[in-house]
Amino acid sequence: MIVWFDAVTSKEPLLFNAIAKELEKAGHEAIFTCRNYDYVASLFSLLDLDVEIMGKHGGGTLYGKLKAGNERIAQLAEYINGLENKPDYHISFSSPESTRVAFGLGIPTITINDSPHARAVGKLTIPLSKYLVYSSCITDDKWFSLGATRDQLEPYDGIDEVAWLQDFKPQKETLEMLGLHIDDSFIVGRPEESSAAYMLERNMVGQTLLVEILEEIFETYDGRAVVFPRYENQEKLLKKKFKNRIIVPPRAVDTLSLYYYSDLCITGGATMAREAAALGTPSISYYPNPLDVLEYISDIGIPLHNEYTIQSAILKAKELIDKSEEKLVMRSKTKQILAELESPTTKISTLL
Known part of the structure; x- marks a missing residue:
């Protein structure tokens, strides 16, 4: 199985790397995309992971976000559609662009989200997802207000950071x-x-x-x-x-x-x-x-x-x-x- 991860913020390379390592143990393959924003791309380099960099942050205006988002959708769609072997699953931390592309190309999405206060990206991703993975400390009604349905909800009893901190050793x-x-x-x-x-x-x-x-x-x-x-x-x-x-x-x-x-x-x-x-x-x-x-x-x-x-x-x-x-x-x-x-x-x- 090929799993496509798309990262849009600096938290996600660490999280997705941890998930990918577990999936690779089970014989799955991971591919990564990200946008050119903050420290995201250089974090993939730090982790020695290959990543395709596409699109950018839309800045501080609604029009800028809309324009940059649409441009990134086009770039991601061309890339994913051009792959010889298409992904079987798409995973993101509520990335609107990659979720839209995955939905359009018939690729099921697992959305990870712990930020129901970020309502715009929630509404653009959760209704298009097959599963929503989230910390059980967040009440279901907050997800329902963003368009989630009961059969999407997949809570876990913890926090994201457990995924990449379990084996941490400090480096001087x-x-x-x-x-x-x-x-x-x-x-x-x-x-x-x-x-x-x-x-x-x-x-x-x-x-x-x-x-x-x-x-x-x-x-x-x-x-x-x-x-x-x-x-x-x-x-x-x-x-x-x-x-x-x-x-x-x-x-x-x-x-x-x-x-x-x-x-x-x-x-x-x-x-x-x-x-x-x-x-x-x-x-x-x-x-x-x-x-x-x-x-x-x-x-x-x-x-x-x-x-x-x-x-x-x-x-x-x-x-x-x-x-x-x-x-x-x-x-x-x-x-x-x-x-x-x-x-x-x-x-x-x-x-x-």
Whole structure:
């Protein structure tokens, strides 16, 4: 069986690589496509995976997203239709373009999704999918509001991160690549997704609240910050403001090792905070509204803190940095919690 994976955000190469490895053990073949956005393509290179890069992010306007999406559909359709051996299944994390192509070419789709708040991509992918794989901490009614039907629902009792963190071993070489030493103090930061469809009404395109947060942290913190901007304008803004106090990796690096050696991870999104917290590193998401999986992770004792205002995020960051010596205890506790959670790879393997 040939399984086609399409990645559109930086979380997905790690997740899809973990799933593909399990499927390959069962004799299946994996092929990968992605869009030219953020660190997605370079993450495939880091993982030593072949990938076809097609299309780009549509930017901060609805018209831009529509135009870029349609162009990418055409590119993906030509590529998949031109393959000598067509995929038997398509898997994505709610990629509208590849899901539309798979549906049009008669390829069944397994959609993985833990973000019902991203309603636009949910509505464009879930109704066209054969199965919807999601963490059981998300209630069914949220999927029904996006067009899901009962027979599509395939919950699992865990979080995505279990798939790629089970065999993790930190690599000191990652620090050396960025000019850091194992004894250096640093935090990891990621701006909010200012150009996502669900953020457009906040009028944050080209800006980031991370500037204000880092300003406050650096008043009392002598370390540096390794920052992963989502867009070029965010990168320019952060570099101009903080100069050599921050490090912006030019390409994808082993972020898991960075989290492991860092004092704190703080992000306006979810993925980095979830990954870092699942390794036992204190983490903060300053996404402005409650998200099911973030609340679940926090509730079961993994060190992820949901702070819904900038001021509360700043206060919590300073508090956690001051308690960084407690990280070893938290790491041991978190590892035990993670071992009891189910991986989405298990669920997907049973569906194919």
